[in-house]
Structure formats: C-alpha cells, structure tokens
Amino acid sequence: MSERPFTTISGVPIEPLYGPEDIRDLDPARDIAAPGQFPYTRGIHESMYRGKLWTMRQFSGFATPEETNRRYLYLLEQGQTGLSVAFDLPTLMGYDADHPLSEGEVGKCGVAISSLEDMETLFRGIPLGNVTVSMTINSPAAVLWAMYLAVAEKQGADWARLSGTLQNDILKEYIAQKEYIFPPRPSMRLVTDTIEFSTQQTPRFNPISISGYHIREAGSTAVQELAFTLRDGIEYVQWALERGLPVDSFAPRLSFFFNAHSDFFEEIAKYRAARKIWASVMRDRFGATDESSTKLRFHAQTAGCSLTWQQPYNNIVRTTVQAMAAVLGGCQSLHTNSLDEAYALPSEHAVIIALRTQQVIAYESGITAAADPLGGSYFLERLTLDTEKAARGYICQIDQMGGMIPAIEKNFPQREIANASYAYQTAVERGEKAIVGVNVFHADHDEPIETLHIDQSAQHHQTKKLAVLRATRDNSRVRACLDALRRAAEGTENTMPYILDAVRVYATLGEICDALREVFGSYQETSLV
C-alpha cells in the first residue's frame, strides 16, 4: 500500500493543524451569524434540535403495495416519524407492471405502483392527513402525486393540511441518476406545473426536493454535489418566476436533499455552506423578502455507495459516522442506510438497527443539546469558506453556459462527475484511499448475512391486478381523460388538473406517461465514457 496523502474523500488537501490565522478572512456576523439568523450557516432554527428533533424517515418500498403497506405500518409502530416511498424501476420510468420492459424489474428496487388502486392499497390504514410522506419519484412525479392526492381525497383528508415531499427533481436525473422519460424542457414544464399547483392547493406540501444525493452517489465530489444541486435549485426558481409566480409564494416550500458521506468534516462544511449560499441566492439574486424563502431545509441520507459487501456489519459504523455528520450539519430529516444494502433492499431487522442508530444519536449522544456545537472550529470554518468558494465557482461557470439545461446538453456536469468518480476509483486501486474490509483489513471469510429476496411473484400479482382493472373500469372515460390531457400538454395550461382527472378514473401510470410521451417525445442521452 502506498502512502496515503492527507486529503478529504473528495481530494481537498488538509493542513496538519488549523488556528486563528486560518480564519482571518471570516467575519462572524456576515459569514456565520447565530443559528436561526441570516445566512443560517449555523442552522435554520435558533434552538435547533432542542425545539424539534429531525424527522426520522426511512426510505422504504418493495414488491407489492400490500407488502410495503405492512412494512409502513410496522415502521410507524416502531417510532418512525414519517414515511418515505421507494418506487420500483418500472414506476420510476413510467411503465406499468405488465409492460415488456418491466420484465424482471417489478417490485425489485421499490414498490410497484401502476394505478390509483395500488396507491390506495399502499396507504391503507394510514391517514394521510396525519402523517408526512415523502415520495422519491421524478420523471412521472406529477402522476404519482396526483394518485396520492386522490387517495387523500378518498380518505377525506383536506389537501390544505397534507404535508410531505415530492422529489420531483428532474435535472439531477439527466445529470446523475438517469431515470428520465421526456426531454429537459417539457420535463421542466411538468415540474413547474406541480410547483404552481402546490402553491395554490397544497400549501404545506413540498413540491420538490432538490437533490444532490444521487449526484454524489454517481461519484461526484462534495463540492460538485453542492454546486450542481444549488444550480438546479436556481433553475427551478427561474422557471417558476417565468410562470408568473411571486418568489415568496413558492420558495418557502422548496426543499433539498443531500448525501451524508464518510468524510465527517467535509460533509458538515458542505451543509453549512449550502445554507449560506442559498440564503444569499434567494435574497440577492431573486429578491426574496420572506425569511422562510431564504432558509435551506434539507433531508439527508447516508451514503449508499460507501457501504461494502465485505464485512457488512462495518456498515453500521459507517452509517453512524455519516448520520452524525448530517445531524451536526443541521438536517431536518434523515434516512440511515441498513447494513445489508450493498446486497439487497434491507431486511426488516436491518432497517430497525438503522432506525435505532438515529435514535441513539438523538437521545443518548448529547450532540443535539446545543445548536451547531462545532461552529467556531478553525478547521470547520475554514472548510466551510473553501467549500462555499469552490461551489460558487461552479455556479458561475454554469451561469455562463446559459443555465443548467445548456450545461447538461454540453455534458458538463456529467463529465465532471465521471472524472471525479474515476479519479476516486483509481485512488482506491492505488491504495491512496482506504476502505476497511475491502483494500485494508480484509478477512478471509465474511460472516454471511440474511438478505431480503424478492421473487417474481410480485410481477405476477401486479400483472393480474392490472388485467382486472383494465377490464372493469370505465374505459370510455379513461380515453376521454387521456385525450384531454394530451390537448392540455400540447398547450400551455397547467397539466395537473388533467392528470388528476385521469388517475381518478383509474388510467394507469403507463397510459398517462404514454399520452405525455406522444406530445413531449422521449429523451436519449449521448452516452460518453
């Protein structure tokens, strides 16, 4: 093994010691202020976790809506405070469970939802007026959200009281996660439709969660994650403003989602810099005057890509360190990964350990007692300033390209991420980056663990239900609603009311997305290596 240089996991060089001379350029009032005060570097609330702990929200979903519903009821009973829906790949791509491309994928990476009927089953016994629900869905987000709203309606819940989050961040799909359906501009129109609709109808719902998580998982550095995410945020704000929405009418409901990776201080600096940059972007670039428009609220998830297949119990420790960084960085909600997720979707046992990890941090560690307890650390404040500067550099560069869509079309963020990911992997290969159990301290035999296995029965079950649905619903109403949606999509009206009408008569996800595909076309990326 070669000598390891002292850098963060993203490759930023670290000095042996930091002292007062390293933060001479820091103006405490301007750069950090007090928690709850602009620019919120130290957190968005004055009392932080004394006032309210973060929401413990475990992302979950697998196989059929029936099975996932049972898992949700169990998690709520175990003290989880919010739900977070993981959809399977066909759902993410806007295909029904009985589509040929869904073969082998139904229920594998999340729960399969093809129609309002499935969504009703998913939330059976869960009053949507009383629980906050986050949904990780992007390209077809408007459709799944419409199904959710329709279930709430059937339960008798007031839309104005619904609280939750739609991921709905299409830009990071082109950049990193690659679950896109339509080209960027019509996709942005759909996102803007949901933001506008939510401003009018669901004032407590976050219509978007602007996500760096997937950018980081695709191999970016911490700075790239931060910069591309905030620049995506700027793009959504610009589109909403162009729609004619006043900035303070929607900006308070924009939420963010960041990765919690293994480099402890680098991550904490990233969250602090994120709040600081966003506060000034909203106030100075967009003229927001409502304080809540300038407060960056974020969900964090520990880094899936850091989990190892070798010695899987070590993953509990990794997750703990990462979760502590998220908490010390001031997150509003948190998902902790399970020890078995390098293998499969997590088993119930593993999920509970992950949830307990958060509970131990919250109730035993003492790190929640004072707001931003690491604020003022020479090292952390230096890192925060440097992270901010580097991220602002990227944001400027993308501004000069004409915004995020032209940057994506030039493959700029994609190439930056691919370069960072290759640099990291080759550093691991050379032994410059250590991964315990993988390139250092390996064992001959790993203790086997039990993992969740999802067989083909979910696909058969879902396909059968769809056949019954297609045969028993009022198909002439379905056709009429899809025609109306197509016409709305061709024009400039908000599509949400039409999508709602279609899901209410049990048009399927695939049928609705096909109608939109006919109007918008499909997106193909130029793949480069």
Added chain:
Amino acid sequence: MSLPIRVLVAKPGLDGHDRGAKVIARALRDAGMEVIYTGLRQTPEMIVNAALQEDVQVIGLSILSGAHNAIVPRVMELLREKGMTDVKVVVGGIIPDDDAADLKRQGVAAVFQPGASLGEVVDFIRSSVPV
C-alpha cells in the same frame, strides 16, 4: 503486435446507475483495450446485435437492479442462437453468491461483485481472451 481486445460494456434493464459501467469502461480503455459503451436501457437483443456488429471478444454487463436472472440468461440464449459462443460474457454488479453460481453454470465467464478491483477485472479479461 497483437490487436487490442475488443469489449462491449453494456447496461441492460431500466436501471440508470451507470457509475460502475463507466468506471470499468475507462479502466479497460486505459489498459489498452478497445471499449464500446452501449449507454443505458439496452435490451438483450440490442446488446447481442451490438456485439455482433462491433465484433467484440467480450461483453461486460453491469446490473445493479436485481434483474440479472431475467436478463443474463436471455443474452446467453441469443449468443447461442447466433453462434457467438466464443464471446466471453462477464457480469458486474449486485449479484448474490447463489445467483452468481447459477449464471456461471449458464456459461457466464466471470461475475464481479461489489468491492472487486479494477485490476482483477482487467487481468481476468486479458487471461480469458486468446491472443
């Protein structure tokens, strides 16, 4: 001097997680191989056709979604149908041990699970393709 080894790196299924496929493609290229990357969402038919047209000696399939048991056997079947059994198929991704053993029984030359090093993959391909 012998011609470089030609490899098709393919990403079948609906999954968009292409970090691994891209890193592998680049590592094989840096190791002197000629690499063709298919891009995302390739069906087994598209992959085998591309392998035929590009006249590759190796197909690398990257699958992280758990759909390998549906996808890989179909690729193997198409290769047999087209008389392309001399093409080595290697699979990388989240493949449980039991499934990996099954895939090898069906003719897959190697399965690389999470944590496999780039060097291992390069060495395996070099040693399995006749010069």
